[in-house]
Amino acid sequence: MGRKSFGGEIRQRVPRIVVNSVTALIFWFVSLVAPMFVAGIKVPGVGIEPYNDAGWLLWAAATLMALIFLVRALADIIVIVDIGVEVTVRRLGVKEDKPLRRAARDLVYILITMLFAAAVVPFVEPLPKIGGFLTAAISLISLGIFLVLIYDMGRILYKVLEEKIKSLADWLAGMAEKAEEKPHE
């Protein structure tokens, strides 16, 4: 797939996630605190209220910077989550590579998890002392598996859709190029 190993990705992306998150946090903090010190100062040349207030401008600039760093951190987090989900889903037994079949298999695993949880809970629940804890644990594990599988399904369907749109765009571009070439012939 041309992708680095899970370990390699973690080594490369985790420091970036930390740096970007911390920077985003700093700018967010600045956006909260700094405007107080410059509030009321009118910025010359900007005549529109309240945008000519230095406090507002500082808040807007710091928030924007925080958002930029947050987006950068999220981009790396998504890649890590993607690989994590891939590894987890494969560990669960879904090894299909054809996208739509894989999404359907994810759905079957969701159904199996639901049935398993529904079958086990009535036996576990009445157990003295640990019944409640085990029921909660089963529910949480099931919920976790659902989320991972649903995320995997969404990811696969998004990729399929993206590929289809890309091939449609290529086809349209080809048509446009052909139409462009014709008058020169």
Next chain:
Amino acid sequence: MNSASTIFIVIYLFTLLSAALEMVPISVAALLGAFLTVWFGLSYGVFTYEEAITFIDIKILGLLIGTMIVFEVAYRSGLFRLMALYAIKISGGDPRLLFIFVCLTSAAVSMFLSDSTALLMIAAAATTISKFMDQNPAPYVVSAAIMVNLGGTSTLIGSVSNMVIGVNSGMSFTEFITYLAPCEFILWALTMAVLYFMYKRALGKKKVVPAYDPWESVEDRSLFNKSALLLVLFLGLFIVHDRLNLSPEAVALGCAVLALSLSNLDPSEIFRSLDWETIFFLSGFSIIVKGLEGTGLLTNLSQTFLEVSGNNPLFATVILLWVSGLASSVVSNIAVALTFAPMIQEIHGFNTSALWSALVLGTNLGGAATPMSGVVVVMAMNTLKREGATVSFGEFTKVGSLTTLIQLGFSTVYLIFRFGLVG
């Protein structure tokens, strides 16, 4: 919707999906689903154990097993092989005639044999023909699969889904033929015409067929004669069974016992040859559908279906035909028949013959739209693979979906006029 209904829907979806994705064999998927249905049904108090035991429909199983035994004996007598060999001989090596014979024989043979047995037999003949003609076997084998799927649409014993519908609707053998035979024969012609135009160029030129006697393929004349007589008796009894107050399963099982007694074949070999995968799938899936029925879900669905169709027989019939047809192109048509049959039973107020006929057509015609639609297509693709003539998913789907759409389109018109649904 209560918890039990949700669980039964989950079981139903799980069974269909795991079978369609070939995660487990279809019989195992159905048996697993049946086990879960009984498990949850008992724990939620939807039904009792005594009720659960009655979920397997003995009538359908009797009809299926009886018919399988009768035709297995006939198959071993060489009756169907003889038909195929005669077809090749009569064609005189003309590829167009051979193509038409392959198509017609496929459809005719599958009226009596199970689809998988019919395809095995025809595919063997078709690959022999194509080798002799120095041609690609794909046009013959793909066409055979599509025609085998179509054949037997109008008879109660033509397919397992027909047996399910026949037993649930109470339609007799003759009613089946009266309602559906004209449609089926026109569909044969239409489908053959479409297949011929699609494969015209691939059929090649005429070649001389060496002289041979088709009767040489019959090893035991006595068994052949007995089987032929028994088939006549079998079909004759099916035609008059309602007048004799005999149920279809009684006819099938009676003739099966007769076939086993007269053929002198080893019964254990006959039993081994039965399609147990289908028998277990049918049994398991019947239990799953009964579980859904027990929650009242199918009654609600049939009411919703009537509301959607505005209580109009025309819309109800057309919707049922296309929904069951498209569903059968994705999942087993036996499952579709088992699901829709109880829904139609819940419909009162107008003549349901059109609905039953729509279900028969839909479940039969949807079975060869894509390589995933049914076991016949899978077998055809595997046969071609063995012969080194692979047909891609897209290539088959192009032919299969076109013929399916034409068949469903014509069936819509047929049902409207046959049952006077307009005006």
